[in-house]
Amino acid sequence: MSIQPNEQYILNFLKQLLDTPSPSGFTAQVMKLVEAEASSLGVKLSWNQKGGAILEVEGEDSSRTIGLSAHVDTLGAMVRAVKSEGTLRLTSVGGFMMNSMENEYCVIHTRSGKTYTGTILSTHPSVHVYSDARDFKRSEDHMEVRIDELVHSKEDVLKLGISVGDFVSFDSRAVMTDSGFVKSRHIDDKASVSALFGLLESMKRESWKPKHNLKFLISNYEEVGHGAAYIPQDIDEMIAVDMGCIGDDLSCKETDVSICAKDSSGPYDYDMTSKLIELAKAENIPFAVDVYPHYGSDASAALSAGNNIRAALIGPGVHASHAMERTHKQAVFNTTKLLAAYVRA
Numbered sequence: 001m002s003i004q005p006n007e008q009y010i011l012n013f014l015k016q017l018l019d020t021p022s023p024s025g026f027t028a029q030v031m032k033l034v035e036a037e038a039s040s041l042g043v044k045l046s047w048n049q050k051g052g053a054i055l056e057v058e059g060e061d062s063s064r065t066i067g068l069s070a071h072v073d074t075l076g077a078m079v080r081a082v083k084s085e086g087t088l089r090l091t092s093v094g095g096f097m098m099n100s101m102e103n104e105y106c107v108i109h110t111r112s113g114k115t116y117t118g119t120i121l122s123t124h125p126s127v128h129v130y131s132d133a134r135d136f137k138r139s140e141d142h143m144e145v146r147i148d149e150l151v152h153s154k155e156d157v158l159k160l161g162i163s164v165g166d167f168v169s170f171d172s173r174a175v176m177t178d179s180g181f182v183k184s185r186h187i188d189d190k191a192s193v194s195a196l197f198g199l200l201e202s203m204k205r206e207s208w209k210p211k212h213n214l215k216f217l218i219s220n221y222e223e224v225g226h227g228a229a230y231i232p233q234d235i236d237e238m239i240a241v242d243m244g245c246i247g248d249d250l251s252c253k254e255t256d257v258s259i260c261a262k263d264s265s266g267p268y269d270y271d272m273t274s275k276l277i278e279l280a281k282a283e284n285i286p287f288a289v290d291v292y293p294h295y296g297s298d299a300s301a302a303l304s305a306g307n308n309i310r311a312a313l314i315g316p317g318v319h320a321s322h323a324m325e326r327t328h329k330q331a332v333f334n335t336t337k338l339l340a341a342y343v344r345a
């Protein structure tokens with residue numbers, strides 16, 4: 001029998017995650033939220049050296065350990081230079097199109113703990129002023145942050161305490177619509193983190209145990225490629241839970257749990273992928289099997305780093321990923337359901 005995810009619990013936690021800035025490398029605050037939630041569910045948590053969380057659940061048979069990972073780090077930026085006119089030049093954290101961040105509100109986080117708001121603009125941001133404003137290339141060196149303070153020079157900005165190396169987070173603009181959509185930046189991969197917590201909440205509320213031991217890695221450097229490069233050595237197999245892609249020739253919808261057969265790192269484990277497909281069919285969980293040519297996951301990172309595991313990749317379908325993302329709450333619940341089916345089988 002399949003589990004019943006606590007829908008309100010999952011959506012509430014997802015909203016809290018989306019509202020907490022967490023570009024890769026600046027995840028201490030969001031990890032406090034993860035820690036508090038794990039503690040409220042009575043789940044044992046430890047940390048890896050770079051600040052990723054490892055949650056442990058004992059299974060009926062403790063001879064094997066299955067790893068489940070999802071990442072709380074997101075796209076973001078860092079101050080590359082303070083410009084003479086009092087704006088900030090950026091360097092990207094993670095991979096995205098500059099035009100998808102243009103005109104977005106942002107927050108600058110100084111190392112002394114102060115925050116300032118601003119807007120990400122092209123350096124030719126007005127059609128009244130620049131004849132090439134429409135066609136001006138939105139590349140990293142053509143974008144800057146306009147800070148919401150009275151600053152006119154580099155010195156003015158430095159006086160605020162803003163420096164090169166400060167993190168810049170993007171406004172997530174998280175909205176949950178009455179029709180069940182979640183639209184926000186950073187649904188990748190916070191939707192999956194909330195799906196994993198939905199699994200933990202179900203174990204507690206519906207009092208069931210997974211077949212084997214589970215270790216959840218809530219990773220914090222996925223967007224820069226090495227989130228799960230380290231995983232606990234007792235993990236035999238790992239499912240990376242990360243967003244499914246939508247568009248072009250892909251079959252995944254915003255309500256589906258995506259099962260990825262192959263991405264840019266190569267094919268995922270044949271038996272694990274087949275088992276996930278069979279379980280989705282058996283439990284009538286809406287799913288799609290797809291191939292993602294421009295994608296790598298924490299499972300790819302774990303395999304490339306030399307871990308002796310087999311690995312698979314599933315996750316909620318997300319439209320316009322790394323831009324103005326959207327998924328439907330059903331995709332998140334379907335992800336929790338498929339994970340539950342897998343760890344109970």
Ligand SMILES: [Zn+2]
Binds near residue numbers: 071188222242243
């Ligand atoms: Zn992701």
